[in-house]
Amino acid sequence: MLGNRDWENLLRRNDDFSKCRFPGWDEIGIEGSQDLVTITIRTKGLYENMQGDAAAFEAWCLALLCHCGAKRVAIRLEEEPDDQDGFLHFERLLSCLG
Numbered sequence: 001m002l003g004n005r006d007w008e009n010l011l012r013r014n015d016d017f018s019k020c021r022f023p024g025w026d027e028i029g030i031e032g033s034q035d036l037v038t039i040t041i042r043t044k045g046l047y048e049n050m051q052g053d054a055a056a057f058e059a060w061c062l063a064l065l066c067h068c069g070a071k072r073v074a075i076r077l078e079e080e081p082d083d084q085d086g087f088l089h090f091e092r093l094l095s096c097l098g
Contacts, residue, residue: 004030007037010068017067022060023053029078030060037070042078 002010007030008022022030029040039057057075064070 001031001033002037004028007064007068011063014067017063020063022063027053028057028060030064032070032074034069034071036072036074037064037068038074038076039064040076040078046077046079 004022004025008020011017011020011022022028026042026044028042028045030037031040032038039060041057045057061073061075064073
């Protein structure tokens with residue numbers, strides 16, 4: 001099973017991404033095998049602006065699929081979101097899909 005730094009090392013083998021860094025485990029969890037990688041959006045990512053590393057799960061999904069050889073990516077939330085104040089930026093992606 002590969003974790004954040006293992007996936008980062010795979011990505012950095014490509015010269016175009018040699019300086020790219022996946023977020024730390026406390027920001028977004030990335031773990032799994034080439035067959036299935038699970039990205040866990042941590043609490044910080046739920047409420048951070050989509051341009052922040054902890055919330056940019058779509059970009060990390062594409063990096064895993066296109067440049068790291070992952071076949072599938074699953075997304076899970078660390079906790080049930082509470083959007084009383086309208087701060088859940090990840091819902092922008094959901095509105096595009098629906």
